[in-house]
Amino acid sequence: MAVPDVLRPYVTSLIAYDVDFGAPGMHRGMPSAEVTSALPVDDPLVTSWGSGSEPVTAWSLVSGLHTRPATIHHHGYQRGVQLGLTTAGVRALFGMPAAAWRGELLALDEVAAPGGVRHLPELLAEADPRTWERVVVAGVIDALARYGEPGPRAEVGRALALLTGGAGVQEVADDVGYSRRRISDLVRAETGVAPKQFQRLARFDRSRGLVGRIPLAHAATVCGYADQAHLTREWQEFAGCTPTTWLREEFPFVQDLADASAVDSGA
Incomplete structure (x- = not known):
């Protein structure tokens, strides 16, 4: 769903997801310059910072800016809605800077005031999946009207x-x-x-947004990396893997990845 104009200063993306992974497993929650809020349906999210860390189990999740991937555990499928928030959106919805959540995985009821987005998990659980995005938009608009803070x-x-x-x-x-x-x-x-x-x-x-769509060397140039090796080093730091490894893990059925090893080598 396209983000409504009224929300664009606060919300960068609004995605309803229904993913069948085929089997239980894990995938990476990638670092970003935005704050992510996830609202799962059917099963709570089980998220951790990798091996050795205590998982967080929640029916809603907000994650502050982080520079390492989170590990998201699943039973083979996931449904829900994910929001990308700007720093202005964090202030407007929660009355605090994004810095307050640096490296944190938190449930909405830990950070949101009553009403508005705090009750979105319950509303989504009762709603038709075809209306999920509209339910979230209404909740965010309501929260902005009630609790909006200066950016x-x-x-x-x-x-x-x-x-x-x-x-x-x-x-x-x-x-x-x-x-x-x-x-x-x-x-x-x-x-x-x-x-x-x-x-x-x-x-x-x-x-x-570009890896897997264009050659890595081209993606490196477009994004401002010195070269493909520079891009790959940044991915290894932030994602814990190369771009091609991520694509193989997250999108194993994408047809244009058949020759991913050639992309990795710059061929």
Whole structure:
């Protein structure tokens, strides 16, 4: 579903999902420059930071910015709705900066006020799947009307937009009119990560939408990496695997991955 115009300052994506993996297993919850909120139906989400960490089981989940993949456990299928939120969306819906959730996996009832999005899990459980996205839109609009808070300072919003577009930290500081240290402090206070890290997360986001669709060398150029090897190193840091490994794990039936090993080698 396309995000309604009224929500675009706050919501970057709204996706109802119904996925059959064929067998129980795990998949990666990837790092991003956005805050993710997941609303599962049928079964709660079971999520962890990998081996050795205690799983979080919840009927709703919000995850702050993180630079390592989460592990999402499933029984072979998953249904629900996923939201991508901007930093302004986090403030408007929850009255706090995204930095408050840095590296956290939290249930909605831990962070949301009564009404609005807090009760979306119950509403989705009772709704026809064909209406799930409309139910979520209505809940978000209601929450904004009840609890909406001012977004980040204008200069912080400007800085984040420039970093998302690939601008360097000094370039951002010059544009906003602050020192590099001052803009770094403001971005970290809003997002929980330093400007350079936020920029890298945004670039990783862009590459995730391109891998598997175009050759990796081309994706590297389009996204602003020095070369394909640079892209692959960033993926190994943020995703814990190469792009081709991720594609094989997450999309094993995609036809155009038949020669994925050739893509990995740059052929």
